[in-house]
Amino acid sequence: MKRKKKIILVCHCILNSNSKVEGLSQYEGVFKEFLNIIADKGIGIIQLPCPEMIMYGIKRWGQVKEQYDNLFYRQQCRRLLEPIIQQVKNYIDFGYEIVGIVGIDGSPSCGVNFTCSGNYGGEIIDSSQVAEILESLKLVNGSGVFIEELKKYLKEVDLEIPFYSINENDVYSSLDDIIQKIWAT
Numbered sequence: 236m237k238r239k240k241k242i243i244l245v246c247h248c249i250l251n252s253n254s255k256v257e258g259l260s261q262y263e264g265v266f267k268e269f270l271n272i273i274a275d276k277g278i279g280i281i282q283l284p285c286p287e288m289i290m291y292g293i294k295r296w297g298q299v300k301e302q303y304d305n306l307f308y309r310q311q312c313r314r315l316l317e318p319i320i321q322q323v324k325n326y327i328d329f330g331y332e333i334v335g336i337v338g339i340d341g342s343p344s345c346g347v348n349f350t351c352s353g354n355y356g357g358e359i360i361d362s363s364q365v366a367e368i369l370e371s372l373k374l375v376n377g378s379g380v381f382i383e384e385l386k387k388y389l390k391e392v393d394l395e396i397p398f399y400s401i402n403e404n405d406v407y408s409s410l411d412d413i414i415q416k417i418w419a420t
């Protein structure tokens with residue numbers, strides 16, 4: 236039996252950059268450099284669903300955490316996570332190891348260590364408002380909404396899994412760091 240019984244959970248766009256807000260991707264489809272290392276290490280992959288793509292589609296605007304931070308979005312995130320948690324629990328119960336969960340820092344949904352915040356929203360009456368709105372954009376400490384819900388859910392079912400993250404603005408800068416941490420597992 237060749238299987239290594241090790242699995243990693245990755246945010247959807249690591250395996251499919253097409254789900255990202257249009258204009259935002261540093262790789263063509265799959266983040267190959269990351270994936271190749273995981274594959275070489277014999278770790279299996281579970282791809283998390285992309286909550287933004289599922290709920291708001293490919294023509295959505297880039298949004299900030301405040302726009303997703305509502306009960307409906309949180310409940311839908313949880314529903315999407317339910318089958319994932321069920322599988323993870325079953326794997327762990329039968330001796331498999333979930334080596335980590337990889338999020339996307341900077342994302343309002345999938346950020347782990349930092350996410351984006353700003354005074355977004357409302358009708359834009361004239362173009363001068365756009366600059367003002369964009370100026371309010373900042374990165375803040377904390378997780379995105381989807382990852383917050385995932386963390387809560389894991390706690391409820393008594394599972395502790397380490398979180399790692401890829402920096403959305405420069406995916407290659409975070410590669411060495413994340414690989415070293417996962418390699419150490």
Ligand code: SF4
Binds near residue numbers: 248284287
């Ligand atoms: S960071 Fe999360 S919400 Fe954004 S595209 Fe990737 S999987 Fe979807």
